[in-house]
Amino acid sequence: MKTIQFGSKKMRVPAVAVGCMRLNQLSYEQAEEFIQQALELDATFFDHADIYGDGECERIFGKILGCHPSMREQMMIQSKCGIVPGKMYDLSRQHIVESVDASLQRLQTEYLDVLVLHRPDTLMDPEEIAYTFDYLQKSGKVRNFGVSNMNPMQIELLLRYVRQPICVNQMQLSITNSNMISGQLEVNMETPGGVNRDGYILDYCRSHSITIQTWSPFQYGMFEGCFIGSEKYPELNQVLSELADKYGVNETTIAAAWILRHPAKMQLLTGTTNGTHLREVIAATQISLTREEWYQLYLAGGHILP
Numbered sequence: 001m002k003t004i005q006f007g008s009k010k011m012r013v014p015a016v017a018v019g020c021m022r023l024n025q026l027s028y029e030q031a032e033e034f035i036q037q038a039l040e041l042d043a044t045f046f047d048h049a050d051i052y053g054d055g056e057c058e059r060i061f062g063k064i065l066g067c068h069p070s071m072r073e074q075m076m077i078q079s080k081c082g083i084v085p086g087k088m089y090d091l092s093r094q095h096i097v098e099s100v101d102a103s104l105q106r107l108q109t110e111y112l113d114v115l116v117l118h119r120p121d122t123l124m125d126p127e128e129i130a131y132t133f134d135y136l137q138k139s140g141k142v143r144n145f146g147v148s149n150m151n152p153m154q155i156e157l158l159l160r161y162v163r164q165p166i167c168v169n170q171m172q173l174s175i176t177n178s179n180m181i182s183g184q185l186e187v188n189m190e191t192p193g194g195v196n197r198d199g200y201i202l203d204y205c206r207s208h209s210i211t212i213q214t215w216s217p218f219q220y221g222m223f224e225g226c227f228i229g230s231e232k233y234p235e236l237n238q239v240l241s242e243l244a245d246k247y248g249v250n251e252t253t254i255a256a257a258w259i260l261r262h263p264a265k266m267q268l269l270t271g272t273t274n275g276t277h278l279r280e281v282i283a284a285t286q287i288s289l290t291r292e293e294w295y296q297l298y299l300a301g302g303h304i305l306p
Contacts, residue, residue, distance in 0.1 A: 001014045001015065002285035007166070008165050008210075014267075015265075015268065016282050017047050017078075017267050018045065019271040020048050021057065023273060028060060031060050032068075035061070038275075044076060050079060055102070078113060078115075078116060079112055081103070082099075091117055093128050093131065100136060100142060110141075113144060115145055117145075120149065129162060130162040134163065146213075150201075151199035168267070169210050171215070172215055173214040173217065174216060175236065181303075183197065183200065184203070185305065189306055212267070214266050217259055228251050240254050240297070261289045261294050
């Protein structure tokens with residue numbers, strides 16, 4: 001497995017992370033087999049959230065760790081908090097600490113390698129978060145910290161107070177959902193892609209050594225479906241098929257290679273619970289698309305070049 005630098009830390013992580021959002025759709029035996037397959041593929045970075053399956057995904061994962069405690073030393077576990085589904089976002093000290101404690105209990109582990117704030121909370125107090133991060137780090141409950149879906153100024157506000165580096169920022173990115181990239185290319189244009197929707201977060205994270213973790217790498221819209229094989233994207237699927245034939249892989253591998261080809265050295269966060277599919281995604285770490293191929297996919301995904 002190809003590795004990348006983790007934020008500004010002197011440590012490296014797998015280029016493909018295993019998202020556990022759908023782990024509760026498997027039986028215990030299937031989940032156990034999937035996690036073992038992931039470790040055999042050197043996919044040792046696992047992403048959770050307290051809301052995934054209403055905590056059941058972490059509970060299943062923790063039960064597996066309880067039966068195989070030696071696995072813990074082989075992996076990095078990341079979890080997220082801050083979303084109260086259907087009600088609010090909550091980045092108060094009380095909510096963060098209670099969420100971490102509950103995740104640790106469900107995961108049957110003494111610490112999280114990474115804690116990510118799941119969504120921006122407009123009522124957040126950055127000084128309170130700084131105090132909370134200090135407590136979690138000093139207590140040994142959390143080793144590294146990150147954010148998700150935050151723009152540059154929101155991160156800057158946090159960094160004014162927190163002492164720990166922000167290692168990651170989870171952002172949606174796929175060939176079809178590429179606002180982070182179209183905003184860079186359609187500069188000073190009155191086109192949909194030229195609208196600055198994220199404060200140029202891609203450039204910001206690169207210049208501040210924050211690893212971008214890409215969620216929904218094969219989805220279009222907001223969880224509307226997978227673009228691979230979709231009749232909504234005939235041109236894109238034609239190009240994916242041609243490049244898959246050229247490299248001797250399948251379309252999923254090519255779509256993943258498109259993300260990993262970017263020089264920002266992003267960490268692709270896959271949501272599959274299928275060992276074969278995970279292997280196909282990981283195969284992308286061995287492919288380097290040409291510049292022409294990368295742009296060919298970008299244009300086939302519905303974007304323009306000025």
